[in-house]
Amino acid sequence: MAIQDQVASVLSASRRLLIDGRFVEPPRTSPSLNPATGAVLGEAPDAGVEHAEAAVAAARRAFDTTSWATDVELRIRCLDQLYRALSEHKEELRELTIAEVGAPRMLTHGAQLDEPVELVGYYAGLLREHPLTEDLGEAEYQGQRHHRWIEKEAAGVVAAIIPYNFPLQLALAKLAPALAAGCTVVLKGAPDTPLVTLALGELIAEHTDIPPGVVNVITSSEVEVGELLTTHPDVDVVSFTGSTVTGRRILAAASSTVKRVFLELGGKSALIMLDDADIRAASMYAAFGICLHSGQGCALNSRLLVPRHQHDAIAESVAKYLGKVSYGDPGDPKTYMGPLISERQREKVDGMVRRAVEAGAVLVTGGEKVDPGFFYTPTLLANVDPDSELAQEEVFGPVLAMIPYDDEDHAVRIANNSIYGLSGAVYGGDQERALAIARRIRTGTFSINGGNYFFSDTPFGGYKQSGIGREKGVAGLEEFLESKTFGTVVA
CATH class of the missing domain: 3.40.605.10 (Aldehyde Dehydrogenase; Chain A, domain 1)
Structure with a gap:
């Protein structure tokens, strides 16, 4: 046949x-x-x-x-x-x-x-x-x-x-x-x-x-x-x-x-961009990462932690790469992002985005439904409160919450401020410094500068309520x- x-x-x-x-x-x-x-x-x-x-x-x-x-x-x-x-x-x-x-x-x-x-x-x-x-x-x-x-x-x-x-x-x-x-x-x-x-x-x-x-x-x-x-x-x-x-x-x-x-x-994994990180590489990783399977992955990095003094520049960079994410017909070999699984899930995602904006987050890009089907545009919300619903609850959609931090200790506290502990990532120019940060985050898996941990022979699972x-x-x-x-x- x-x-x-x-x-x-x-x-x-x-x-x-x-x-x-x-x-x-x-x-x-x-x-x-x-x-x-x-x-x-x-x-x-x-x-x-x-x-x-x-x-x-x-x-x-x-x-x-x-x-x-x-x-x-x-x-x-x-x-x-x-x-x-x-x-x-x-x-x-x-x-x-x-x-x-x-x-x-x-x-x-x-x-x-x-x-x-x-x-x-x-x-x-x-x-x-x-x-x-x-x-x-x-x-x-x-x-x-x-x-x-x-x-x-x-x-x-x-x-x-x-x-x-x-x-x-x-x-x-x-x-x-x-x-x-x-x-x-x-x-x-x-x-x-x-x-x-x-x-x-x-x-x-x-x-x-x-x-x-x-x-x-x-x-x-x-x-x-x-x-x-x-x-x-x-x-x-x-x-x-x-x-x-x-x-x-x-x-x-x-x-x-x-x-x-x-x-x-579940997971609410954090990607920490250090102040010596390659902003272009880290922004691309963050943008395309959250859009993998339309954000419907428990280990995806849905929180982006950035130095406060670089917040606006990084937001602009991440938004640029989110704009490059191709979405549409999942059968097309050139399509990177497909739809959400159902209208029910799309409504949930959209509701969380709307409430985040009402709570003071800035919608940088995205936040739109696209028909037919259950598509949702790649979305970035900036200046997100680390204790807010968007920063604490799993969205399961292509929505990235960007949170500013003051120093390394502050970044670690924000990353660990979660009931979840499934995954995470760090980007930094100094590999040893990045590794030291990674070891302080209480999660079961971790990526350093884009490194992949997901293979047949590598254990996968989480800490805490993950x-x-x-x-x-x-x-x-x-x-x-x-x-x-x-x-x-x-x-």
Whole structure:
């Protein structure tokens, strides 16, 4: 089949839930919209509580009664198969991601698709070499010799719940290490981007030897479905990416069964421009950074901290580069920024911008809705109060809040003045000075002078209310493993 026919087929396909190795079509569906046009892209199956119950039961059964949790070679083979399937169907997934997520084509060659596919290959390779046992040697106790060792084993059934902004990246960042560890999974896609997640489930069912029940994929608009996954006694691990407000509720709900909970939540990351920074380079980094996927990224630097005496000059420079951000049709290879995910999200972003201006911030550029679709122009607000809503709350749009500071200590205090601690950045002419500032900021990831920290082997996660635990890298695998310590008397 020609690639054009494959693309047409994937965009018109009727998606199904994957439960216990079988495709399931619930009687109810919900529309998935193309955010670049506002038109209905397709109908997605809308799972009810009964489907979530069936998915958990299947995952529990697969974990308890099959060899998945103990057969390392099977898991390696299946991860290799999934990697090949994703690679072979990448162009179909690319078109679906552009259409449903509103992701610009150029971004699918990075964090929206190509990089997440490599995560699967990474974990297949890691499983081949990562030690699942640790010998502690012998020790004497009460006149006898005792041999001690540690074995790592799968944590159990995982409920993986993802948001809309990077559906494949977020799904595979949970799914790949969980499967490598030997866990079984119920993956719940976001209501705004169900089709991409369901397409992943179909590839798993049709192109891998992953046993029935090991991976179950559902999408639902019902709040009760998510609540069931986070409280069900047969779920051992909850891995959630989304808002901090929802994360708090999940943590509280999961406490009744004392299950393991990993949370990758919100961020209000700060980019600090030092007084010896290259203003041109830093301004470009700030402008294009906040417009990546229309600002719909938890780790994006949405606060720009600048020396007070350079505030106006930097505002002019950043505004110039925001004006160079191309936005529009996400299918166009030249488009840098696509739409927001929905009209609801656009209204939220616009409301925060309006309130910031009413509170005294200066709208330097942007702050406009563009139709058709859910576009919002790249926006800079200057002289923002560091304690204001715009400086403290996650916007999730292409909106940069510029805040002046008096000296380095003041900049550090402002950067750390947040309930979040996910990421951050610093630009400065003196590398050691910039690094010293970076080490004072309480976040889980940090960029120095444009350095990239986001790779398959680098742990990602945050401090404070940005989450609990880490994804990717060896740390991401360890999140899904339990440690069992053994001791035996030496004859």
